[in-house]
Amino acid sequence: MEEAAIIEQLILFGLSRQEAVIYLCLLQNExxxxYEVAKLTGISRSNVYNGLASLVEHGAAYVIEGTSSKYLAVALSEFCDxxxxxxxxxxxxxxxxxxxKNLPREGYITIEGYDxxxxxxRHMLLGAEKRIYFSATGEFLEQWSEEIRELVRAQKKVVLISEDNREPFPEDAELKAGIIEYLVPEHFREPKEEEQQMDQIRLIIDSEYILTGTVTGKSSDTCLYSGQKNFVRVFxxxxxxxxxxxxxxxGEQ
Known part of the structure; x- marks a missing residue:
């Protein structure tokens, strides 16, 4: 992973960008x-010392006392844990x-962005109390193996519809035994245009809430979420x- 990507990930763990740069410098050195951190990073000494103090407070660095204080990075896995x-x-x-704060049942909420x-x-799957109906491509369904496994172990009803006739979890005996799956025959599906790279998803939780839309893996993806009874019933x-x-x-086969 490139340094810029590492810094972005460290920011997710509560570090400022400057702290992340200093922490990465400590990780890469003894x-x-x-003074040495300032020289290696190009950050002013005053900002470095403030950053180091903050890293110690965040549990990302140790202070080694001596003639001049030195700093040692806490192992990355330990810090993250x-x-x-x-x-x-x-x-x-x-x-x-x-x-x-609960989402309104009768409204329609637009959720934008693949992430x-x-x-x-994930929140809907883990919050299901009785059953789920999940329709998507087999590849997309497989991304949710751990969440589906929790539902199976909790003896919730799990119905999966693979829209591209790809069997999800073919070698996972636990999941295969705990789910009801349907593979959509190719001639049931509408042909896609060559330039169209969209996959439709439909997720119904406990017959009360639905999420539907298209996913491409991009920030432009959009889905609609609702608990509106008539809307859920239609789907x-x-x-x-x-x-x-x-x-x-x-039955014809």
Whole structure:
């Protein structure tokens, strides 16, 4: 991974960009004084010392006392694990004591960007109480193996519809035994234009909430989320009809 990418990832763990640069410098070297860090990074000495003090406070660096103080990076895996553990505890406190905000059932919410769509899918899957219906390409369904595994182990009903006739989890005995899957025959699907690289997804949770739209892996992806009863019912009925057609076709073979 290039240095710029590493810095961007470190920022996600609560470091400022300047702190991330200093931490990366410590990771790449042995014990360093503030002066040496300033020389290697090009950051002013005053900002380096402020950054080093902050890294020590964040649990990303140790101070080695001596004639002149030196700094040693905490191992990357240890720092990340500690931050994740801290954030989990912070989440528990916030969820327990913070204000509650529930999405309106009757509205329609647009979720933009592939990463944000994936975040919503993950939250919906892990929040399912009884059942899920998930329609997408087999490749996209396979991205959610761990979340689906949790649902299977909790004995939730999991119905998967592979829109491209690709069987998901072909070698995973646990998942194969715990899910109901349907493969959409090729002649059931609408032909795609050559330049069109979109895959439609439909996810219904507990017959109450739906997420639908197209995913391409890009920031321009858009999905619609709603708990509007009639809207959910339309998509649920469409899925039922699709499953009935697939069953009918399977019975002909």
């Amino acid at each position: 014990e360093l004084t503030g 500690n931050r994740i553990r801290y954030l989990r505890k912070a989440k528990e406190r916030l969820v327990a004591d913070g204000p509650r 944000h769509i994936c975040d919503k899918i 649920k009925d469409a899925m039922r009809n699709e499953i009935a057609l697939i069953r009918l076709k399977q």
